[in-house]
Amino acid sequence: MKHKEVDTAKPMTVREKIDYQNEIEERVLGAMRKPTPLYWVGLGISLLMVLIGAISWTHQIRIGMGVAGINNPVGWGVYITDFVFWVGIAHSGTLISAILFLFRAKFRSRFNRSAEAMTVFAVLTAGLFPLIHLGRVWFAYWLFPYPNQRLLWVNFRSPLIWDVFAVSTYLTVSAIFFYVGMIPDLAIVRRFKKGFAKRIYSVLSLGWTGTFKEWQHYNQLYKYLAALATPLVISVHSVVSWDFAMSVIPGWHTTIFAPYFVAGAIFSGCAMVITLVVPMRKMFKLEKIITVDDFDKLAQILLFTSLIVGYAYIVEYTIAFWSGNVFEESQFIYRVVGEYKWFYYLMFFCNVILPLTLFSNRLRRNISYLFIVSIFVNIGMWFERFNIIVMSLAHDFDPYAWGFYMPSLVEFGITLGSFGWFFTWFLIFAKTLPIISITELKEEVA
Amino acid sequence: MKEEFRFEDREEFIKKLEEVLASGVAPEKVNAVYPHPDHHIEEIFEKYVPKSKLKFFTLLGGLSGTIGGFALTILTVLHWPMITGGKPLISIPAFIVIAFEMTILFGALASLTGFVLLSRVPNFKRILYPEDYGNEFVLQIEREDP
Numbered sequence: 001m002k003h004k005e006v007d008t009a010k011p012m013t014v015r016e017k018i019d020y021q022n023e024i025e026e027r028v029l030g031a032m033r034k035p036t037p038l039y040w041v042g043l044g045i046s047l048l049m050v051l052i053g054a055i056s057w058t059h060q061i062r063i064g065m066g067v068a069g070i071n072n073p074v075g076w077g078v079y080i081t082d083f084v085f086w087v088g089i090a091h092s093g094t095l096i097s098a099i100l101f102l103f104r105a106k107f108r109s110r111f112n113r114s115a116e117a118m119t120v121f122a123v124l125t126a127g128l129f130p131l132i133h134l135g136r137v138w139f140a141y142w143l144f145p146y147p148n149q150r151l152l153w154v155n156f157r158s159p160l161i162w163d164v165f166a167v168s169t170y171l172t173v174s175a176i177f178f179y180v181g182m183i184p185d186l187a188i189v190r191r192f193k194k195g196f197a198k199r200i201y202s203v204l205s206l207g208w209t210g211t212f213k214e215w216q217h218y219n220q221l222y223k224y225l226a227a228l229a230t231p232l233v234i235s236v237h238s239v240v241s242w243d244f245a246m247s248v249i250p251g252w253h254t255t256i257f258a259p260y261f262v263a264g265a266i267f268s269g270c271a272m273v274i275t276l277v278v279p280m281r282k283m284f285k286l287e288k289i290i291t292v293d294d295f296d297k298l299a300q301i302l303l304f305t306s307l308i309v310g311y312a313y314i315v316e317y318t319i320a321f322w323s324g325n326v327f328e329e330s331q332f333i334y335r336v337v338g339e340y341k342w343f344y345y346l347m348f349f350c351n352v353i354l355p356l357t358l359f360s361n362r363l364r365r366n367i368s369y370l371f372i373v374s375i376f377v378n379i380g381m382w383f384e385r386f387n388i389i390v391m392s393l394a395h396d397f398d399p400y401a402w403g404f405y406m407p408s409l410v411e412f413g414i415t416l417g418s419f420g421w422f423f424t425w426f427l428i429f430a431k432t433l434p435i436i437s438i439t440e441l442k443e444e445v446a
Numbered sequence: 447m448k449e450e451f452r453f454e455d456r457e458e459f460i461k462k463l464e465e466v467l468a469s470g471v472a473p474e475k476v477n478a479v480y481p482h483p484d485h486h487i488e489e490i491f492e493k494y495v496p497k498s499k500l501k502f503f504t505l506l507g508g509l510s511g512t513i514g515g516f517a518l519t520i521l522t523v524l525h526w527p528m529i530t531g532g533k534p535l536i537s538i539p540a541f542i543v544i545a546f547e548m549t550i551l552f553g554a555l556a557s558l559t560g561f562v563l564l565s566r567v568p569n570f571k572r573i574l575y576p577e578d579y580g581n582e583f584v585l586q587i588e589r590e591d592p
Contacts, residue, residue, distance in 0.1 A: 014455040021481070021581045145518065153522035157533055157540040165547040173554045180558070183567075184482075191578040198576075207572030210579070212478045212491055214565045219483050220500040221561040225554060228504075232550045239543060442482040442581070446456055 012445060021442050024289065028436045029192055031284035035431055038283070046423040053417010056410045057132060065135045067410045074393040074405035079133040082415055084385040085268070086126035086422070087167065087240055088261075091233055092269025093119025094174060095301075097181070098229035101222075107294040109440040113185075114280065115273050116178040117433070121425040122272075123171045125418050130163075132414060159239065159246045166239040173232055177225050183208050183218070185434040237265045244388065250327040251335075251392030254319060260312040264381060267305035267351070270298060271377035278371040280430060289436060292365050299364045302377070306355035309384075313352065327397050334395045335387065339404055343383050344391075350380025451585040459583035460486065467494050471587060479577075479584040500560040507556020508549045515545030 012020065035043075060067050070077040093115040100108035131137045143164045145154045154161050186205035193201055208214060241261035244252040274295070281290045320332040335344050354376050358364045395402050407415075429435070453459035459480075466476055473494035480487060519541040527535055561567070 017456075018454055018581055145522065151526060153526060155530055156519040156523065156544055157530060157537050162540075162543040162547075165544050169547045169551040172551060176554055176558055180561075187576070187578070190576055191580065202573045202576050203568075205576075206567040207569035207576065208567065209569070209572055209577050210479045210481060212480075212487065214567065215480070215483055216488055216491070217498050217500050217561050217565040219485075219488065220498040221557050224500065224504045224557045228508075228550050228553050228557070232547075235543075235546060235550075239547075242543075439482040443484065446482060446484060 017445050020445055024436075024438055024441050025188060025192075027284075027286060027289060028434050028438050029189065031280075031286070031435050032189070032431060032433075036283075039427065039431070043424065043427050046420045046427060049416050049420020050424055051417075051420075052413050053415075053420060056413030056417060060132070060410050060414075061137065067408060069406055069408040069411055071403075071405070073396065073401050073403045074390055076133075076389050076393060077405055078386070078407040078411040078415055079129050080389055081382065081385045082418055083126050083129035083133070084240055084261075084389070085382050086122045086129070086418065087170075087237065088265035088268045088381065088385075089272045090119040090122035090126065090170070090174070090269065091237055091262070091265035092267075092273055092301075093117075093122070094177075094229050094233040095266050095269065096273065097177060098226040098233065101226045102230060105297075106444065107297045109437050109444065110290045110294045111273055111277060111298065112440075113181070113433075113435055113437050114277055115269075116174065116181060117426065117429045117435075118269075118272060118276060119174045120171070120178050121422050121429070122269075123167065123174060124425065125422045127167060127171060128418065128421070159242045162239045163243055166236045170232060170236045173225070173229055177229055180218075180221060180225060181437065182433060184210065184439040185437060188438055189434055234262055237262045244392075249392050249396055250325070250331040251388065254316065256312060256315055256319065260309070260316075263305050263308035263312065264384060267302065267309050268378060268381035270302045270305065271374040271381070274298060274302070274370055274374035275378060276426060278367055278374075280435065284430075284435070286436070289441065292367065295367060295370060296365050299358050299370055302374070303355055303358040303364075306351060306358075306377075310352035313348065331392060331395055335391055338391065338395060340387065340391050340394075343387055347380050347383040347387055350376040351384060354380075449587045449589060451587075452579070453583040453585070454581070456480075456484075456583055459585065460490065462585055463487065464490055466585065466587060467491070471589075475588040477586040477588075479579050479582075479586070481579070481581045481583070498564065500557060500564060503560025503563075504553050504557045507559075508553035510556075511549035511552030512545050514552065515548035516541060518548075519544050 068077065068079070070079075096108050096115040097112040097119075101112075130143075131140050134140055143154065143161070145156075154164075183205055186201055187208040187210065190198055190201035190205050238258035238261065241257040245254060245257040247253060277290065278295075281287060317332055320328045323329070335341070354373055358370075358373065363369050390405050393403075394405055451459075451462060453462070459478075463476075463478060467473060467490065473491070478487060478491070520536055523535045529535065533540075
């Protein structure tokens with residue numbers, strides 16, 4: 001089928017509008033057709049990774065925490081790195097869906113559904129890591145305040161409990177936001193399905209018809225959820241950063257941590273959106289809907305947050321050297337000359353140097369290049385968390401207490417499993433739910 | 447008796463809607479179905495019907511979250527007073543974090559509840575017998591039988 005170029009900037013005739021709207025429906029719902037062999041291969045690989053992760057975790061539960069590489073003095077290793085990494089990935093979903101919604105940025109409608117899905121699945125992944133890190137995972141419910149026989153309550157002054165509240169609130173609110181944004185689209189899917197599938201989508205769409213009464217309250221709800229999610233997203237990664245900043249470890253105990261982590265989170269999340277949407281666009285032939293211009297704007301956010309992150313790296317050093325605190329100074333010298341220096345250089349290259357190339361208009365509009373940069377940023381941001389967590393613990397106050405940490409095979413397995421778990425969810429999402437917000441694209445041409 | 451008008455053109459629909467509402471038909475008898483969120487149509491309706499009351503749900507939810515968050519933290523530390531880290535029992539800065547998260551959580555849950563109650567979803571009749579109009583704009587007017 002041949003498609004005409006549609007210029008949404010020019011006013012359209014009624015016929016053109018209807019054709020365009022039908023085309024959007026067809027294109028987006030076309031992605032939900034029978035999966036190709038490539039899809040099954042992708043899903044198979046993801047599930048295999050989940051299996052490896054599951055075997056590793058089972059092994060750790062059976063044998064004990066000793067199978068992980070964490071020990072004194074580095075008691076927080078790859079698990080906490082993964083936790084912070086996945087929470088960070090989640091953040092740009094809310095940036096794109098809520099913050100850009102409040103700012104009325106139009107290009108958001110191309111990415112928001114996949115970004116919101118990414119948020120929900122990333123928090124789902126992140127939420128596993130505190131459990132994995134716990135060791136005795138069957139006592140995980142002790143983290144929540146509940147009336148118990150001994151009348152004991154959790155310590156609300158502990159940043160780790162703040163985290164429990166922040167992350168569980170984030171999961172709930174982002175899941176509500178994801179689902180609510182999808183209700184009108186699910187009603188469109190319902191129209192195209194038959195038999196049992198139609199029943200399922202009817203239930204999921206809550207019997208949505210699109211009456212004035214439904215739209216009126218729906219729009220209000222969407223606005224308030226966006227307004228609530230915006231401060232939430234900033235608070236969540238701030239709270240995660242306070243897990244570190246509230247302690248006295250040199251390299252952790254700084255006031256810059258909250259904004260630094262939030263910027264880093266949005267940076268890594270934007271990169272992950274690009275990593276996910278580029279292949280998705282190609283596979284489902286969505287080039288007409290998600291244009292190079294839209295990617296260009298996303299790349300500008302990536303570049304901007306990269307500059308903030310780069311600035312934060314420099315400020316960290318400046319503060320350390322002007323503090324007059326020998327432990328602080330020693331920690332930051334250690335980062336560039338110590339055992340982990342290559343990780344630091346890798347992080348600096350991926351997060352600060354490489355994104356600078358996005359200043360070039362030509363490179364920013366080159367989708368393949370953008371995809372490669374986004375993968376490097378993902379790697380760089382994982383190492384940023386690793387560096388902050390491991391290097392600070394490996395090299396704190398007393399030279400006799402210094403140590404060295406390398407993740408064990410079990411930790412690698414679980415990390416691999418977390419990626420498999422995330423991609424499994426995302427692949428299932430891509431085939432069962434509308435991957436782009438159809439109603440919002442229709443609204444644009446109206 | 448139910449009168450129904452279907453339009454492909456949004457402008458024509460809006461003209462008809464304005465006409466019908468201005469003609470003095472009770473606004474609750476007029477129902478519009480449209481395929482995407484449309485602020486202009488809402489504005490026209492809201493000249494005749496009250497604005498959404500959803501904001502009160504959000505406000506009440508948020509406030510109860512704030513109060514609940516402080517109540518949970520303060521009452522539990524007083525219930526079993528145990529000093530940790532030499533900090534005061536009622537450490538307001540730490541409790542603000544809990545209260546803040548609970549404000550957001552309760553605000554979002556209450557807004558969702560408000561939507562469910564005000565929009566009357568899930569609509570069980572429509573789940574069993576869905577009504578789909580595609581990309582059409584539909585105007586339904588219930589007129590009293592003569």
